[in-house]
Amino acid sequence: AQKVTQAQTEISVVEKEDVTLDCVYETRDTTYYLFWYKQPPSGELVFLIRRNSFDEQNEISGRYSWNFQKSTSSFNFTITASQVVDSAVYFCALSPWDSSYKLIFGSGTRLLVRP
Amino acid sequence: SQTIHQWPATLVQPVGSPLSLECTVEGTSNPNLYWYRQAAGRGLQLLFYSVGIGQISSEVPQNLSASRPQDRQFILSSKKLLLSDSGFYLCAWHAGNSYEQYFGPGTRLTVT
Secondary structure (H helix, E strand, O other): OOEEEOOOOEEEEEOOOOEEEOOEEEOOOOOEEEEEEEEOOOOOOEEEEEEEOOOOOOEEEOOEEEEEEHHHOEEEEEEOOOOHHHOEEEEEEEEEOOOOOOOEEOOOEEEEEEO | OOEEEEEOOEEEEOOOOOEEEEEEEEOOOOOEEEEEEEOOOOOEEEEEEEEEOOEEEEOOOOOEEEEEEEOOEEEEEEOOOOHHHOEEEEEEEEOOOOOOOEEOOOEEEEEO
């Protein structure tokens, strides 16, 4: 089965705290792609990052970092020194190699950053 | 640069009425196009995708249909709306082998 699980439905933190959003995926394919998207209150999904299954290097972009571990089928997302503008719903998604680039989304994690 | 448009932004329709949502992409050619639906407080479900004019693949059996009359135009339709069709409809595109999809602003549909 191809599936993405985001077990954290909602997380609330105080500004400047670090927060990690968990993502666990299932796929029978050896080649696949993983993504994170941000959905602010306006509703439009904003692309954050793409990772392919052969690249397990962690990535950092400013306050954002991603930890990809094939051994645990996880692709976690950490926001360092969170800000109120980070408040949004974050989606993890999987695209198997032979899927015509279709995205399988997790149910999302709502992050609330309080001032 | 590429942009994606959706309209209308908001729509309130009675049960049994028809539906037509439009999505257009600018700044690219021969994109793959996708329609997703997001029910209130839930994740995104792929409804249809298209790899070219007139080529539509359906992911979920339902009373919705999709068409692609032009290269950069993707239309979502229904002859008779159901209450369960309410939700947030997002169109997305990607080009070539970039893999990531880029989303439009969405249409919020309420069926009453």
